[in-house]
Amino acid sequence: MMQIPERTLIYDRDISGHHLDYLQFLVEYLKNSPISVREQFLFVLHEGAKARFQNDESLIQFRFIPLEQLDAFLSHTSVLGRAGAEMSYLTKLIHEYEAKRLIFMHIDAFQYEVGRSAVRGLGVKLSGLLFLPFRKYYEDGSTIKAKLRREWRGWRKGWQIRWMLRNPLLERIFFLNDKQGVNEYNQRFGNRFEHLPDPIEVGQITSISIEELKTKYGLEESKRVFLIYGHLSSRKNVPNILAALKRISPKERQRICILICGEPEKGYESTLFASINEAEKKYPEVRFVKHFRFFNPADTNELFKISDVVLVPYINFFSSSNILGLAAKYSKPLIASNLGVMEGLVNQYKLGVTVSPHRPEAIAEAMNIYLNQALVAIDGKQYLQDHSAEVFCQKLLF
Numbered sequence: 001m002m003q004i005p006e007r008t009l010i011y012d013r014d015i016s017g018h019h020l021d022y023l024q025f026l027v028e029y030l031k032n033s034p035i036s037v038r039e040q041f042l043f044v045l046h047e048g049a050k051a052r053f054q055n056d057e058s059l060i061q062f063r064f065i066p067l068e069q070l071d072a073f074l075s076h077t078s079v080l081g082r083a084g085a086e087m088s089y090l091t092k093l094i095h096e097y098e099a100k101r102l103i104f105m106h107i108d109a110f111q112y113e114v115g116r117s118a119v120r121g122l123g124v125k126l127s128g129l130l131f132l133p134f135r136k137y138y139e140d141g142s143t144i145k146a147k148l149r150r151e152w153r154g155w156r157k158g159w160q161i162r163w164m165l166r167n168p169l170l171e172r173i174f175f176l177n178d179k180q181g182v183n184e185y186n187q188r189f190g191n192r193f194e195h196l197p198d199p200i201e202v203g204q205i206t207s208i209s210i211e212e213l214k215t216k217y218g219l220e221e222s223k224r225v226f227l228i229y230g231h232l233s234s235r236k237n238v239p240n241i242l243a244a245l246k247r248i249s250p251k252e253r254q255r256i257c258i259l260i261c262g263e264p265e266k267g268y269e270s271t272l273f274a275s276i277n278e279a280e281k282k283y284p285e286v287r288f289v290k291h292f293r294f295f296n297p298a299d300t301n302e303l304f305k306i307s308d309v310v311l312v313p314y315i316n317f318f319s320s321s322n323i324l325g326l327a328a329k330y331s332k333p334l335i336a337s338n339l340g341v342m343e344g345l346v347n348q349y350k351l352g353v354t355v356s357p358h359r360p361e362a363i364a365e366a367m368n369i370y371l372n373q374a375l376v377a378i379d380g381k382q383y384l385q386d387h388s389a390e391v392f393c394q395k396l397l398f
Contacts (some may be wrong), residue, residue, distance in 0.1 A: 004036055005398060006100035006125070011044045011090060013065060013073065014106060016263070017231040018322045020052055023299065025199050029393035031059050041397070042097055044090070046070060049190075054235065063093065079109050087113040094124055103396065107164075107173065111277030111299055114170055115163040127172040127396075129196065131319055134158070135183055135340070161189055162394045174396065177320035177387075178341045199392035200325030202384055206301045215361060218289050223257035224371055227307035227332075229300070230293075232272055233265035237315045237337075240360050242279040245286060247364030252371050257287040263294050304330040309370045313337045313357040324351060325387055328380025335366040349383040 010026065022044065024285055030038045042061045045053075050064050069089065076082040077390055087110065090102065106108055107128025114126060134157035140146045164170060174196040175181045185193040206213075211221075219225060228236060238260070245253060258279075264272050279290050295303065302308070310327045311334075318340030327334050332354035334344045343354045353369065355362040369378050 003378050003398065005040050007098060008041050008103060008397075009044055009090070009093060009097065009099045010041060010103045010105065010187070011087065012105035013070065015046045015048045015052075019105065020049060021322060022199070023049065023202070024052070024297070025201070025389045026393055026397065027056050027060055029051060029389065029397070031056065037385075042099070044093060059083045065089075080112055083109045083113050086110075087119065091119075091122065094122060099124060101125045101127075106131060108132055111160040111164040115166040120167045120169065125171060126167065126170045127174070127395075129174045131176070133175055133178070133183055133185065133319075135184070135318060149235040158188075161185070165189055165192060174342075175319075177345060181341070194395065196395055197387040197391050198320045198322055198325060199363070199389040200329060200384055201297065201389060202329060202356065203302055204297060205329070206298065206305050208302065208305075210306055213302050217259070217291065217303070217306060219257055219259065219306060220287055222255070223287055224255050224309070224376075225257045225259050225307045226370075227303060227310045228258065228260045228262075228308070230262045230301060231265060232260070232262045233268055234271070235314050235317050237313050237357050238272055239275040239312065241311055241313065241317070241363055243360035244363035244367060245279060245283050247361050248367060248371070250285060252368065253283055253331065254285045255371060256367075257289060259289045259303070259307060261291045261295060264292055300326065301330075304332060307332055308376050309367070310334045310352075311321045311363075312342065313355055313363055314342070315357045316356055317342075320345065325384065327351060328378070328383040329338065331377045331380055333370065333376060335363065335370075345383070349380070351378055351380065351383065 012023060023045065026041070030041055038060065042063060044063045044065065047064045047067055047070065052061070055061060073082050073085050076085055087170060093099070094102065102124050104126070105128070107114070107130050110128070134154055141150050146232045170192065172194050173192055174194050176196050176198045179195045182193045182195045214221065228241065232238070248256070260276065271348055276288065276290065279286070304326045310323060310332050312321060313335055314337045317337065324334065324342065324345055328349070328351060334346055336346045336352060336354050337342065337357040338354035339357070346352050346354050353366045355366050
């Protein structure tokens with residue numbers, strides 16, 4: 001019998017990238033739970049999430065944060081100021097709903113708040129996902145300047161963790177997919193860190209044929225499709241990926257389609273568009289297909305079905321990404337960065353090849369590997385088994 005949890009608020013004001021997907025997993029899981037369990041949870045979300053969840057409001061409790069309240073948070077220029085404003089808003093809700101637990105879907109910005117005596121005095125149990133834990137050997141230490149920056153970052157991040165852990169009611173901090181990081185942090189800071197599998201929706205496989213989808217997205221039959229997907233920020237490393245085309249022979253380039261899909265990050269658009277426009281001029285034989293918009297889960301599944309290879313040689317990104325799961329689900333190989341958690345997972349589960357993200361020639365070499373293979377596929381079954389949505393929801397909610 002499922003234990004009845006205490007009254008719990010689940011907080012996420014971000015609706016970019018994978019945030020909505022994680023929330024969707026939790027909502028679906030709770031919809032299938034007994035009402036006595038379900039009614040103990042309240043989602044506190046950005047008003048923009050209402051469109052995604054309006055059909056679930058009869059079963060699940062939501063509190064959508066109005067736009068003027070969100071603007072008030074964002075009027076604080078510093079991360080600490082913003083987190084302070086959000087925390088005082090959450091404190092009101094804790095009292096209003098008599099909540100006993102608070103789950104941060106993104107605890108990174110709240111580390112200072114969690115350790116404050118005012119928050120410790122709330123008497124509410126806390127947990128959350130830490131997306132960017134500091135791991136020394138993921139950081140660049142190639143020059144003296146980089147080494148010093150790494151030492152400073154390490155000291156600062158360590159201090160933030162210790163400060164946050166002052167709160168005895170902070171029960172669990174989750175790292176996505178990073179078992180080694182969890183072990184390291186538990187040894188260093190005490191046992192409050194837990195591994196959480198980055199969840200994959202295995203059920204939703206698109207039934208539309210590849211031919212139809214290629215027509216829909218404007219792809220040519222004969223080309224090999226390399227996908228760049230998601231929240232298009234500097235992290236996606238688009239300039240280096242496009243610079244790799246120079247290292248591929250003109251004959252091979254004729255067989256390439258670069259499919260770029262997702263929402264450009266605010267403030268990054270001009271850099272992104274400039275590098276794409278330059279590549280289009282330089283390599284007219286390469287087919288570039290671009291869809292700059294938000295992709296819902298159904299559309300996302302379509303993209304992975306029609307792609308041949310998925311490009312994720314991210315820069316300055318050391319955690320996991322749900323792109324691994326999507327690629328595993330459709331048996332599509334990855335060209336991933338050789339840093340951080342992604343490198344470990346891609347190698348462990350044989351999901352593709354890993355390259356130095358700063359070296360266009362390394363990216364080109366990997367692209368050549370997949371241009372020269374007749375059949376391009378991986379076996380993602382084991383990865384999918386180990387990263388089910390059910391495990392994610394159970395660990396996080398109970």
